[in-house]
Amino acid sequence: MNAPWLKKLLPHPRWSVISVPYVWLLLFFAIPFLIVLKISFSTLAIAMPPYTPVLEYIDSALTLKLNLSNYLALVTDSQYFHAYISSIKIAAISTLLALLIGYPIAYVIAQMPPSSRNIWLMLVILPSWTSFLIRVYAWIGILKNNGLLNNALIGMGIIDEPLKILHTPIAAYIGIVYCYLPFMVLPLYTNLVKHDKRLLEAAYDLGAKPWKAFFKITLPLSKAGIIAGCMLVMIPAVGEFVIPELLGGPDTLMIGRVLWNEFFNNRDWPAASAVAIIMLMLLMIPILIFNRIQQREMEGRLT
Amino acid sequence: MSGRTQRWTSWAILGLGFAFLYVPVLILMVYSFNESRLATVWSGFSFKWYGELLRDKQMLSAAWISIKIAFLTASAAVVLGTMAALVMTRMGKFPGKTLFGALITAPLVMPEVIIGLSILLMFVSLGQMVGLAPKGIASIWIAHVTFTLAFVTVVVSSRLAELDKSLEEAAMDLGANRIKVFFLITLPIIAPALVSGWLLAFTLSLDDVVISSFVAGPNSTTLPMKVFSSVRLGLSPKINALATLMILVVAVAAFIGWWIMHRDEKRRKLDMQMAAKEK
Numbered sequence: 368m369n370a371p372w373l374k375k376l377l378p379h380p381r382w383s384v385i386s387v388p389y390v391w392l393l394l395f396f397a398i399p400f401l402i403v404l405k406i407s408f409s410t411l412a413i414a415m416p417p418y419t420p421v422l423e424y425i426d427s428a429l430t431l432k433l434n435l436s437n438y439l440a441l442v443t444d445s446q447y448f449h450a451y452i453s454s455i456k457i458a459a460i461s462t463l464l465a466l467l468i469g470y471p472i473a474y475v476i477a478q479m480p481p482s483s484r485n486i487w488l489m490l491v492i493l494p495s496w497t498s499f500l501i502r503v504y505a506w507i508g509i510l511k512n513n514g515l516l517n518n519a520l521i522g523m524g525i526i527d528e529p530l531k532i533l534h535t536p537i538a539a540y541i542g543i544v545y546c547y548l549p550f551m552v553l554p555l556y557t558n559l560v561k562h563d564k565r566l567l568e569a570a571y572d573l574g575a576k577p578w579k580a581f582f583k584i585t586l587p588l589s590k591a592g593i594i595a596g597c598m599l600v601m602i603p604a605v606g607e608f609v610i611p612e613l614l615g616g617p618d619t620l621m622i623g624r625v626l627w628n629e630f631f632n633n634r635d636w637p638a639a640s641a642v643a644i645i646m647l648m649l650l651m652i653p654i655l656i657f658n659r660i661q662q663r664e665m666e667g668r669l670t
Numbered sequence: 671m672s673g674r675t676q677r678w679t680s681w682a683i684l685g686l687g688f689a690f691l692y693v694p695v696l697i698l699m700v701y702s703f704n705e706s707r708l709a710t711v712w713s714g715f716s717f718k719w720y721g722e723l724l725r726d727k728q729m730l731s732a733a734w735i736s737i738k739i740a741f742l743t744a745s746a747a748v749v750l751g752t753m754a755a756l757v758m759t760r761m762g763k764f765p766g767k768t769l770f771g772a773l774i775t776a777p778l779v780m781p782e783v784i785i786g787l788s789i790l791l792m793f794v795s796l797g798q799m800v801g802l803a804p805k806g807i808a809s810i811w812i813a814h815v816t817f818t819l820a821f822v823t824v825v826v827s828s829r830l831a832e833l834d835k836s837l838e839e840a841a842m843d844l845g846a847n848r849i850k851v852f853f854l855i856t857l858p859i860i861a862p863a864l865v866s867g868w869l870l871a872f873t874l875s876l877d878d879v880v881i882s883s884f885v886a887g888p889n890s891t892t893l894p895m896k897v898f899s900s901v902r903l904g905l906s907p908k909i910n911a912l913a914t915l916m917i918l919v920v921a922v923a924a925f926i927g928w929w930i931m932h933r934d935e936k937r938r939k940l941d942m943q944m945a946a947k948e949k
Contacts, residue, residue, distance in 0.1 A: 381761055381764075384753050384756055384757060384761070385753075385757050385761060385764065385770075387750065387753055388750045388751075388753045388754040388757065388770075388774070388819070389757075389766070389770055389773075391750055391815075391816070391819070392770070392773040392774065392816070392819075393773070395789060395792065395812055395813070395815075395816040396773055396776070396777065396785075396788075396816055397769075397773055398792060399788035399789050399791060399792035400788055402788065402791045402792050402795050403784075403787060403788045403791055406791055416794045416798070468687065468690070471683045471687070472683060472684065472687040475680045475683050475684055476684075478680065486928070487684070489924065489928060490688065490691075491687075491691065493920070493921070493924055494691050494692065494695060496873050496920045496924060497695065497913075497916055497917045497920045498876075498877050498894065498897075498913065498916055499877050499879075500877065500879055500894050500897055500898060500901070501698070501897070501909070501912075501913040501916065501917075502694065502695065504698070504897075504901050504905075504909060504913070505694040505695055505697065505698040505913075506694055507901070507905060508697065508698065508701065508905055509694060509697065511905075513711075515697060545690070545691075545694070548690075548691065598779060599778070599779060602779035602780075602781070603779055603780070603781055603782070605781065606780075606781020606782065606783050606784060607781070608782065608783050608880055609879060609880065609898070612902075613901060613902070623781060623782075623783045626783045626784075626787065627783060630787060630884070631883075636791070639787060640787065640791065643783070643784050643787050643788070646781065646784060647784060650781070653779075654776055654779060654780070655772075657775065657778075657779055658771065658772050658775045658776065661775040661778065661824070662758070662771040662775060664828070665755075665758045665759065665771075665775075665823070665824065665827040665828070665831070666758060666759060666827075666831070
């Protein structure tokens with residue numbers, strides 16, 4: 368069995384390690400996108416599944432019928448356009464807020480003595496190990512009209528009428544920042560903790576003020592961490608469904624919600640597919656940027 | 671800024687940050703012991719919602735389904751994720767690596783609605799073409815393995831990247847083959863990463879509502895799906911009770927995990943000191 372010719376015939380052993388996850392990802396992650404693309408060109412039908420075939424073979428004729436109306440609807444119906452714009456707006460503002468809150472936290476933890484850094488970092492991540500749904504639910508009780516925040520503010524005599532926060536876009540912002548904050552802090556911390564302290568000391572020795580040293584040295588050096596954190600928050604936030612559904616109002620239009628409604632309420636699978644394809648195209652560039660950063664990190668190369 | 675004001679600002683930042691992260695969860699837990707049905711008005715201490723929760727048969731069976739799926743998902747995701755991490759860190763370049771890298775990192779950020787829709791449409795097409803498609807728990811399992819796999823890969827590959835390659839090389843020089851090296855040298859060293867990867871995949875699967883809603887059939891309602899439909903109808907102290915139980919389990923598990931790591935770290939430091947002395 369140890370004949371060298373046999374070894375040459377068999378595929379290199381590393382291919383057996385490569386092929387298992389590769390085939391899984393192709394089958395359940397890559398090919399499904401092609402199927403979504405295909406169904407986005409089909410026509411809604413009252414059938415199960417509720418769409419007509421795109422490619423048909425009848426009487427030895429292969430016909431390809433591309434129905435563009437799902438995409439045309441996205442352009443002509445202003446509701447879709449508004450949903451895309453407001454998703455991007457909500458995701459962008461939430462990402463900025465998460466950065467403004469997350470950066471100081473990551474910075475302070477990175478300055479801690481090495482022995483206590485890990486425990487603080489774990490405390491940042493710990494809430495995200497409890498259910499996401501439950502953390503969103505927690506805010507309903509706080510933000511409701513007769514909820515804890517309004518009761519407290521009225522009790523202190525600051526306001527007379529309860530503030531309407533729940534079921535408005537503000538509640539959606541709070542929910543997204545709250546749920547995604549750990550994903551901002553983590554990459555920022557990993558970046559900040561690697562910084563060489565001697566650079567700052569040198570700047571101080573040369574007479575730089577702390578804030579100047581921060582903006583001239585620390586901030587530019589942490590660019591990779593900022594980009595990674597922002598991508599980790601913004602890309603999934605654009606397609607977020609649970610938070611706008613539970614905390615936002617009927618006017619908090621987000622594209623994830625539109626997709627969900629097309630699929631579950633209207634049972635219009637082709638329209639839902641077209642919505643997904645356009646969302647993917649919008650997110651393609653940010654996803655590619657994120658892929659590059661993440662791959663570099665995984666291969667152990669320092670950015 | 672003097673050292674003192676700097677220290678104060680640091681503690682203020684941490685205090686505010688952690689208040690934001692923890693106060694909502696603590697309030698939620700406190701109100702699980704509230705007597706009143708109104709989840710925001712305190713009327714007295716009571717365990718009654720825990721009793722109601724434990725009598726809710728639908729909730730319990732949904733929880734059991736979720737735990738089963740999470741267990742199977744985490745186990746498969748650790749195996750596939752470790753393989754993927756080896757591919758990313760130890761296999762060098764091969765044709766198709768760029769695509770592999772894209773496929774393994776994209777699920778980390780891909781909106782859940784897109785993953786859910788695409789996997790469901792894939793199952794439906796599969797059913798149309800070959801007349802056989804995974805249903806119920808099996809389909810949720812496949813979908814969950816696909817998206818948790820990426821997270822396991824990140825955790826394991828970061829451990830593999832910092833692992834000293836000279837250990838593996840030394841074993842290979844001594845004549846061990848790659849498979850033997852992996853199981854005798856690499857695997858024991860990355861074991862903590864496999865445990866955290868498994869736990870991460872378990873919690874992600876246990877928590878998922880969007881992807882499960884797309885692929886689940888009528889007879890496989892998971893716990894998050896059940897919670898989601900009841901939260902949509904409004905606040906319910908029963909959900910607070912459930913949340914409190916889940917948070918306690920997570921907190922205890924996290925503490926045990928931290929304690930084990932802390933102990934190992936201490937032992938490793940001690941070993942290193944001893945080794946240094948012997949030199």
